[in-house]
Amino acid sequence: MSDIKKVVLAYSGGLDTSVIVRWLQETYNCEVVTFTADLGQGEEVEPARAKAEALGVKEIYIDDLREEFVRDFVFPMFRANTIYEGEYLLGTSIARPLIAKRLIEIANETGADAISHGATGKGNDQVRFELGAYALKPGVAVIAPWREWDLTSRETLMAYCEEHNIPVDFSGGKKKSPYSMDANLLHISYEGGVLEEPWAEAEEDMWRWTVAPEQAPDEPTYIELTYVNGDITAINGEVLSPATVLENLNKIGGANGIGRLDIVENRFVGMKARGCYETPGGTIMMKAHRAIESITLDREAAHLKDELMPRYAKLIYNGFWWSEERKMLQQMIDYSQRYVNGDVRLKLYKGNVIVVGRRSDDSLFDESIATFEDDAGSYNQKDAEGFIKLNALRMRIASSKGRNLLED
């Protein structure tokens, strides 16, 4: 412990990580470098500078990572139609590897020998931060104060603040939320409080990014998304950067009551936890991406992706973004997207994302073959007979040899 000289801390500017700054300085007698990222969480990051300075921090990093976040993390993930456990769009998970990467880059720049974060010992985020850190700098030390210290109740924490002259009104007078929250351009999440009872309905005033479907406009909103290689490049014909795409979709989706989710999920550390999420833009993207793939992707390519998706999602959820196996899957996924180009038209209405049209110069939809009308010979219906007969052959043989295929 005692030989740590400098530690880079993922610093939000909030009370908890401010306490960590002081606690690291005291406990490890080391220099603390703070790193604050703008990932689109919707709060100013610049105020973190003054707070860090007030805590005696000399090296302060404040980065706008929004474009990198969406371009190199969110978009690649959406190419796979990634959903964890059938529901969760991985809003928190996907931000962690980027933060880990920057922590390590800053450690390398500043000559730090350790990194630190404010995640608890029960959650997934500690795993995601630390797997990333160890992968990118194998000799780094990791300090996870929540696993070490004894400031485990609000009271002891407050006492510590008082003792160390840390202003507790870090939230600017705002009432402390009863929920543990995390936000970035992809989503905002809520855990804890009344959510710890899975039978209890989430309270309406918890949600921050979306209106309730009941409060959304009575008129639907139609939008058109343009895809190039599986990524959205324009909304309603206007070319936009990745982060701007997501910002816009968040606004449009949030206004239409889209993207709320309330689930019980399985954490990597082995427990079940209730979480609520708002992912307005992501929810739209998920639906639209499947729609553009539906006309441009080969059937078996789509099925291969679908079969591997849960595994890919689990890798991201569990924090293995920088692993070889995630990168192998990504190679495959990215390759599959070279024809995923075209437009999707959506109707958004009170929580619903409804696909109403899809078109592409790379479409594999062949009207002349699919039609119920005369297809002018482009498909020979008689081919189906042989197709079926040989697909049936192994079952016919089994049955003719006396196996009863009706029985279980």
Place this chain on the structure above:
Amino acid sequence: MSDIKKVVLAYSGGLDTSVIVRWLQETYNCEVVTFTADLGQGEEVEPARAKAEALGVKEIYIDDLREEFVRDFVFPMFRANTIYEGEYLLGTSIARPLIAKRLIEIANETGADAISHGATGKGNDQVRFELGAYALKPGVAVIAPWREWDLTSRETLMAYCEEHNIPVDFSGGKKKSPYSMDANLLHISYEGGVLEEPWAEAEEDMWRWTVAPEQAPDEPTYIELTYVNGDITAINGEVLSPATVLENLNKIGGANGIGRLDIVENRFVGMKARGCYETPGGTIMMKAHRAIESITLDREAAHLKDELMPRYAKLIYNGFWWSEERKMLQQMIDYSQRYVNGDVRLKLYKGNVIVVGRRSDDSLFDESIATFEDDAGSYNQKDAEGFIKLNALRMRIASSKGRNLLED
């Protein structure tokens, strides 16, 4: 061909299959047995008797298969959270193996040597019917008139009717729908017509089972579903049979604008096709089943199911219900459901199915461990350090041996 003596036809009572009755009698000079099933398609099946009689059919089977359909086909499929290509709930696919089974049972009872159906040579249904038939009676002959005859346009069909005295007003004066449709308790489907252009929005008056979300009530509906071994046994505390469960959910869902779907899907025969579906009850069941599993299913059991689900869905879509591999997967799925018991509370509102609560005597959710509050020692946060370190070890070794894990 000429040695077929008796054929069992899947007979709807509509114009097309009535033409088939006559065409079979003439072309094969054989006796036709009709089989009409009530699968909850929402139309009377009894009128098919008089129509068949008028066509000279002597052996007429009219069966109410609704309970068998939901109990032995729909429910088992929903235990797997089955979705084809991320969207389709397999409403048509899941009915076909039951029809195939009954066709073969009736062939065995009546001494028929062939079965016949009214599915076209371009679709999936021919495959599903025929794979089932060959699996259950390997020596059966299959007659698929749409792959054989020359009645390929409306005009030639009408001329045939006139020539053979088949009343064309089989629809009782109702205007012929521009869509090809299929219905059963699980869903109603639409193909053809304007849907053949994937960029065209479906017309509002196409939909039959659901109101538009815009027309749904302004007040949400709350319901509570009770699960036993993965199947719903009660709604709002009222114990119901499988078919009745689905009928009720269809009504509730349809009234709340739930379950519309508009997709381009990949058929087994190799083409892409646009389809629209209404699956109100199924859409509710899908969401609710995941919710009850979320608290009762082990994490890795859930993930194993998720990874195998696309494959299971494809088997059903492609018509392999009676195959060994589907039954193997079913063994695994059914086994996993022995603790999937409890209640799910849902809020239904204008197309949205929102889970607001889940509870179970078999819950694996452990508040004392998951809590952000003091857990009284039931979880040792320090365990996470070793957990992470060993999970990271292989990446740390790779990195320390000079591999750059940042690069693609």
Place this chain on the structure above:
Amino acid sequence: MSDIKKVVLAYSGGLDTSVIVRWLQETYNCEVVTFTADLGQGEEVEPARAKAEALGVKEIYIDDLREEFVRDFVFPMFRANTIYEGEYLLGTSIARPLIAKRLIEIANETGADAISHGATGKGNDQVRFELGAYALKPGVAVIAPWREWDLTSRETLMAYCEEHNIPVDFSGGKKKSPYSMDANLLHISYEGGVLEEPWAEAEEDMWRWTVAPEQAPDEPTYIELTYVNGDITAINGEVLSPATVLENLNKIGGANGIGRLDIVENRFVGMKARGCYETPGGTIMMKAHRAIESITLDREAAHLKDELMPRYAKLIYNGFWWSEERKMLQQMIDYSQRYVNGDVRLKLYKGNVIVVGRRSDDSLFDESIATFEDDAGSYNQKDAEGFIKLNALRMRIASSKGRNLLED
């Protein structure tokens, strides 16, 4: 720590676990119950009784688990053709869950609150023992001396023995092997020593169960194995119990130089390790089981098993025998074996296991269809045309729409 009253130790009777007995008594001031299992490791287990008594142990369990081991663990695993990382037949892995089960059963019988084992902190066995223990008795304490104590060198261990009057000549005068070994009816394993250099060839005198292929008889041995539901029930027509089957195959295989393996494998704890294994009977069983399945198993059933096998193998390797996901897979595997009946004839010769015949009343091999000669119409070659055309359709469409399927 201090509140442990009684601990059940997996006791081999060797020096290391004898030291552990004393160390547990001293360190935890608790009673030690020893459990010694005969798993067919080829050494007498009864002598462990006197050694345990000499160490003051009052409750001594010595069990012959050979039949249970083969019947309930080895055979079920072989039904899946289980191989880890393409090579390893899991000889050590599959014994651990049974030992864990007995440790817990004995803990329950004797009122012990802890279990202990002699596995090191670097290997897989600690994981397998402890996952089993925690799964079957969630509140049990686990003591893993090698992770705790400071007897990490041979010298300190010897000093401890001298100090505590533990006779070091536990091996009865035999020279201590330079390898770390583990043996049971399925295999014997070697690690450590010169094997720690992966470029170094294993020394001939390391191997104990098999002769070198060079030393095996110049005449081949033919044997015939009879399968019922995927398990061997007779050798050369003689009905044998599971353990006796494996004992016999070990003898026959060992005499013919069969079953040596030299690999570098990936441990669950994250490192690569070199291991050498002798699995004479298992190597024969693996080959023979595939052969009987080749004529009795449906194609897609076989492929499904093949695709899931690596996952099943990994679960066993990693110690998750008692997990829900392993049991789900087992349900599926066992179900698939209901027709895996019949005989396999093998030629064994200097390390080679050669299948020379397979037959079954449940065979799906259909000579009349497969023949190159006239098949009397049981297969219509023209069916292949439609089969191919529709299998090609999606690629034909892609190609006709301008995609170049030659390019990567």
Place this chain on the structure above:
Amino acid sequence: MSDIKKVVLAYSGGLDTSVIVRWLQETYNCEVVTFTADLGQGEEVEPARAKAEALGVKEIYIDDLREEFVRDFVFPMFRANTIYEGEYLLGTSIARPLIAKRLIEIANETGADAISHGATGKGNDQVRFELGAYALKPGVAVIAPWREWDLTSRETLMAYCEEHNIPVDFSGGKKKSPYSMDANLLHISYEGGVLEEPWAEAEEDMWRWTVAPEQAPDEPTYIELTYVNGDITAINGEVLSPATVLENLNKIGGANGIGRLDIVENRFVGMKARGCYETPGGTIMMKAHRAIESITLDREAAHLKDELMPRYAKLIYNGFWWSEERKMLQQMIDYSQRYVNGDVRLKLYKGNVIVVGRRSDDSLFDESIATFEDDAGSYNQKDAEGFIKLNALRMRIASSKGRNLLED
């Protein structure tokens, strides 16, 4: 039919395909272009020229494809450790897409509108040829004489030859083999004859490329293979081209009795068939590739490859080499090989391929961590405790909530 003007035939120069030349000329009244490939089948291809000329063929293609075959087809396949149904190394399957590619290239060069081949309607090869042809030239016509003509017995074939002046002694006086055979650099295969009885042992004089293990040298042969990016580039330090690598390994392997296989396999068209194969070089390559991967590949990368391998093998077996899904998997596989560099040392002895050493500059084997000796702190054994505890957590919770994890 009648509008086919020119057809490219895969022409071996043997009797059957010579009959096809004439039959095509007569039946379709079209010009025939012959294409004969040297794939290393071990027979001269140049004599095919005179034979084709004698049949009036004007455009004759004779290509040496050996290097392309091994470099672009065999090597990529071995990167995946590809085995079909646990046994078959896909020697025939992997040659077909290359032949299909050349058939289409020649069709494009010569303005042909059709291709033809001599494969029967029961086998896999027709599928492989035709899927390739349709994929690469969607409008091409395919003529498969064996599915069309009535020359289905040796007698009718001979009568046809006599009638059309086709010299029947095409085999140069050699006795016609009782087996249907196929050969290329990767293997030679045998089907038919006595092999149609799965209980019958193959006759020793059937095998052509390998000596029986009994006849192999009494002294082992040691070789050293050098890998670069997963492909062998040198044998015993001598740098060799891909085809030369395989030629050499075939010789060495064949001389040591390596690579015989006797199986019943499942064909894509739905039947089981007995096949015998000799794959001496491929058998060595398979074992060696796993060995070099064992020290250079990340664990989860290896496992991902293992889990997808059966699927990749099936794609090749079924003829989908040119499909999108095969190419997606190939992207992933090839990417994984960028560190698969180094040397493997093998001992070959009477049918056995024994790995005796592996080394690499890219090795992930870390002696300092794996050692049983003092590791100087590079691995903290205490980390294992937390690792195990959190891996066990979900089972501990299930068990503590009353589930009995012992029961099935």
